[in-house]
Amino acid sequence: MRQEFLPFSTPTIGDDEIAEVVDSLKSGWITTGPKVKRFEEEFKAYVGSPFAVPLSSATAGLHLTLLALKIQPGDEIITTPMTFASTVSMIILCGGKPVLVDIEPGTLNLDISKIREKITPRTRAIIPVHFAGQSCDMDPLFALAREFGLTIIEDAAHAAGTEYKGKRIGSLETISIFSFHPNKNITTGEGGMVCTRDESLAEEVSLLKFHGMSREAWKRFAASGTPNYDIMLPGYKYNMMDIQAAIGIHQLPKLDQFIARRTAIAEYYNHAFADVPELALPAYAPYEQRHAWHLYTPLVRIEQLRIDRDQFMNELKKLNIGSGLHYKAIHHHAWYRENLPQEAASLPNADYASDRILSLPLFPKMGDDDARDVVEAVKTVIAGNRK
Ligand SMILES: Cc1ncc(COP(=O)(O)O)c(C=O)c1O
Missing domain, CATH: 3.40.640.10 (Type I PLP-dependent aspartate aminotransferase-like (Major domain))
Structure with missing residues (x-):
């Protein structure tokens, strides 16, 4: 660890x-x-x-x-x-x-x-x-x-x-x-x-x-x-x-270089998690574009685990790996649940993602060792919590 x-x-x-x-x-x-x-x-x-x-x-x-x-x-x-x-x-x-x-x-x-x-x-x-x-x-x-x-x-x-x-x-x-x-x-x-x-x-x-x-x-x-x-x-x-x-x-002037580093880490994650069925990895859109990889946000398939997303993040933290939440969908927040309930009627993909998403560490000055530690910690949490 x-x-x-x-x-x-x-x-x-x-x-x-x-x-x-x-x-x-x-x-x-x-x-x-x-x-x-x-x-x-x-x-x-x-x-x-x-x-x-x-x-x-x-x-x-x-x-x-x-x-x-x-x-x-x-x-x-x-x-x-x-x-x-x-x-x-x-x-x-x-x-x-x-x-x-x-x-x-x-x-x-x-x-x-x-x-x-x-x-x-x-x-x-x-x-x-x-x-x-x-x-x-x-x-x-x-x-x-x-x-x-x-x-x-x-x-x-x-x-x-x-x-x-x-x-x-x-x-x-x-x-x-x-x-x-x-x-x-x-x-x-x-x-x-x-x-x-x-x-x-x-x-x-x-x-x-x-x-x-x-x-x-x-x-x-x-x-x-x-x-x-x-x-x-x-x-x-x-x-x-x-x-x-x-x-x-x-x-x-460093933005392109930052994006290149973010992309390298994101592609390393994509490769390292390709054989992990408990994660749904972020997809590339089919049209020509440059992804700036501001965030790396897999969805945790919690139905295959004994823990929910928040517990998953907590387990990562115990292994000294931070994570972010981008985002709990806006209609799941208290004010919106109360004041705009009709807006939440048919948003199944957002509902699904909202309960499963997390942001793994991704920033330009991360080292390859840091990225390897993230992959190892994610796999450890999954291995210890399969149904
Ligand atoms: C999608 C999105 N919109 C708007 C904002 C607001 O940006 P700022 O913090 O600069 O006000 C953020 C910041 O986190 C964001 O992620």
């Missing part, structure tokens, strides 16, 4: 990130400033988006995007139950109604063939989540959006570096919202980015993110700015700081 606890994820921070943060701290300018601008420009160039707005989180990005789209009470927004709370809670906090559509059993992405039956005259938008860093099938989604006049908002929290049919997520005809939370593909500590081809939407999100002040207001205490400012509308405080962007500037 390994001696040290292996967490399910930890950020890979180098000396250059640390030096850049120190440079910000010493510079006298630690909040939104030139480093945020540089990170915005470099991220835009990487994903291939003409407009981008850096923010304090992807949750802020979802919130402001929905506000900028003027979601009205009763407007329906279709999304997946297999996501983090904020995808769905932001819809509710903007007065919208989330409409949950089931997932595919293998990729755990939204089952696009089941969306049409949920579209009504109140449907305004679809929020696909590129689950674990694997792109949803965007072409049929675009066809639906065109047919019914819907907006597509990609929850790209897992998808920095993901590609769909040769195009980076962030460059499609949609709004894409990325997260830079510490366990994401790259981090800024906390942070997010809204990417879009729609200049007026970017302008609106940008106004909303910082008290409704005009786009360049952050300069007002710099030599090149003016202390006076105007409030164009009542806004929030969701700006990214320079000390966050300082980390991002040095993470971004």
Whole structure:
């Protein structure tokens, strides 16, 4: 058994990130400033988006995007139950109604063939989540959006570096919202980015993110700015700081290398678990894409074991292997069970995955020995708990 606890994820921070943060701290300018601008420009160039707005989180990005789209009470927004709370809670906090559509059993992405039956005259938008860093099938989604006049908002929290049919997520005809939370593909500590081809939407999100002040207001205490400012509308405080962007500037050039390492570990797991019938392994989608492998999420076939998923995670912990839960389906959470029970009616694939899923350790600085320890621990837990 390994001696040290292996967490399910930890950020890979180098000396250059640390030096850049120190440079910000010493510079006298630690909040939104030139480093945020540089990170915005470099991220835009990487994903291939003409407009981008850096923010304090992807949750802020979802919130402001929905506000900028003027979601009205009763407007329906279709999304997946297999996501983090904020995808769905932001819809509710903007007065919208989330409409949950089931997932595919293998990729755990939204089952696009089941969306049409949920579209009504109140449907305004679809929020696909590129689950674990694997792109949803965007072409049929675009066809639906065109047919019914819907907006597509990609929850790209897992998808920095993901590609769909040769195009980076962030460059499609949609709004894409990325997260830079510490366990994401790259981090800024906390942070997010809204990417879009729609200049007026970017302008609106940008106004909303910082008290409704005009786009360049952050300069007002710099030599090149003016202390006076105007409030164009009542806004929030969701700006990214320079000390966050300082980390991002040095993470971004490493993203492809991080994804290559994540992919190598995920493929090692796929190979090592191929002969383990108690695990349903994550499936690759059949279309051309680059999976960013943000998460490695097998399903534990608990019907073949004497323990449930939570006990399985506990047994792994006793062997010093951490794991994560992405996700308990949103309609299994207390508030949703009480307030949106009708939404849970027919989501069998999400129900199945929700009770069986776990995230095994996957992060770029994991060694081959760490990955071997994970495989050994998983096999030990299974061997000790077969029915
Ligand atoms: C699918 C998904 N959407 C949204 C978010 C929210 O991201 P953030 O933590 O940057 O607000 C997360 C973060 O875990 C996520 O995984």
